[in-house]
Amino acid sequence: MSAMTIASRAAIAGIGATEFSKESGRSELRLAVEACLDAIEDAGISPSDVDGMVTYSSDTNPDIDIARALGIGELTFFSRVHFGGGAATATILQAAMAVATGVATHVLCYRAFNERSGSRFGSGVQNRPNIPTAENAQFAWYAPFGLLTPAQWVAMFTRRYMHQYGATSEDLGRVAVVARDFAATNPRAWFYGKPISLEDHQASRWITEPLRLLDCCQESDGGQAILVTSVERARDLAHPPAVIRAVAQGSGDKQDMMTSYYRDNIAGLPEMGLVARQLWGMSGLVPTDIDVAILYDAFTPFVLMQLEDLGFCPQGEAKDYIAEGHIGRGGDMPINTHGGQLGEAYIHGMNGVAEGTRQVRGTSVNQVEGSEHVMVTSGTGVPTSAMILGVDG
């Protein structure tokens, strides 16, 4: 065992969630507690076994509140990760490092919110306070001009990408069609039983050109929790370990939060490229080794750019790669088999971590036969993270 690597040191041993809805009817804290308890029970441990907790800095549910609610007791590790959905698999990195160094033994990672019935991300920063901090000041370059929402920030990258590479609205739409196809056969998905056609996508209204309604993920209420422990410990627990073969974060050159518009080339996600280089180096795997990929799909265009920056196809050629059928049902590299955030729910990427785990366990409702290596990525256009899960042994 190499002393200086996080590769294959930790594993996901438990996954837990609430239902995914548009109006949960209960507090965000209760959603977090329910999801965490579900993950603890899925792993087959007791709340008092948990000694570490990690969430997003954008989560409203303090670790210590959940610890009190579940009688977890003492914690030796607690941490929060910034940059919205970019934190999804970064929470797993935090947990894996804690486990690998002996700082903690069982770490809960969680995300829970009423993101549809409560504070809606889609409405953007129109009412953001103008207290003069650097974090608020970055919106000074956008909000007064009417560039207010995540969809609008993403659309700016998208137009340039389409201009440079000749991608069309239909090329974006094919991502949504795949997601909704998988969601249609996932009973947990909001869009269960509701597939769409490319024509439906093309007929959907503009939100912010060049993005249509069906290029944008949902807003959802719900919670998702993940239990991380050492590979050795996971072998003694309820499910076969989903081994964390590699996990990494990345913030690129000239990085902004959602508005990295000042790089020489904005038709890509170099921060995800940085993450990918680490994952391939850490795992010794190559893109053709990946059987399933859970790619963060808040908006369809960033799925195209991820396919390129992760190395699944050359720059600018994702539209062709997608049109060739690789990413859909029956393809050789299906993506977002839970339906993605477009089809299942928007839980800030954490539900994708659960689906990656199910694919390694062999328990997905849209199970890809013989899947051994699953990639899971996090929020796009922000400092981000990703991981590769693998079967044990």
Add this chain to the structure above:
Amino acid sequence: MRPLRPRPAITPDIAFFFEGAKEEKLLIQRCTNCKELRHPPLPSCPSCLSFDWDTVEASGRGTVYSFVVNHYPQVAAFDYPLAVALIELEEGTRLVSQIIDADAEDVYVGMAVEVVFIMCDEELTLPMFRPVRRRHSHLWGEEE
């Protein structure tokens, strides 16, 4: 009365831009040591690490590097469809601004634009951009 546009949060690092706009000047931050221009502003120069800076007044001419046309959600301070562009200035820096005096459907990547200062309310004047109106000679379509 129409609701005001969202207020910028203004730190000492970026105040010059909005103060300049009130005087109808489009200012770009410049490192006084290595002369590199930068936008959005930063307290230090990423190239030479100098904290010393001044500003230069941009010509106000640029091209549309990318753009969006916003339809939803509709915020009462703005008219929709709303064209917002990433503009590459002649000087080489980029900034985001609104495109005015043009139908949103006529905006395109590469479009030549020029700055216009719009007083949105008593507190806020913003540099916005309109298509460059080319002057024509008596021969139709031939540029002077």
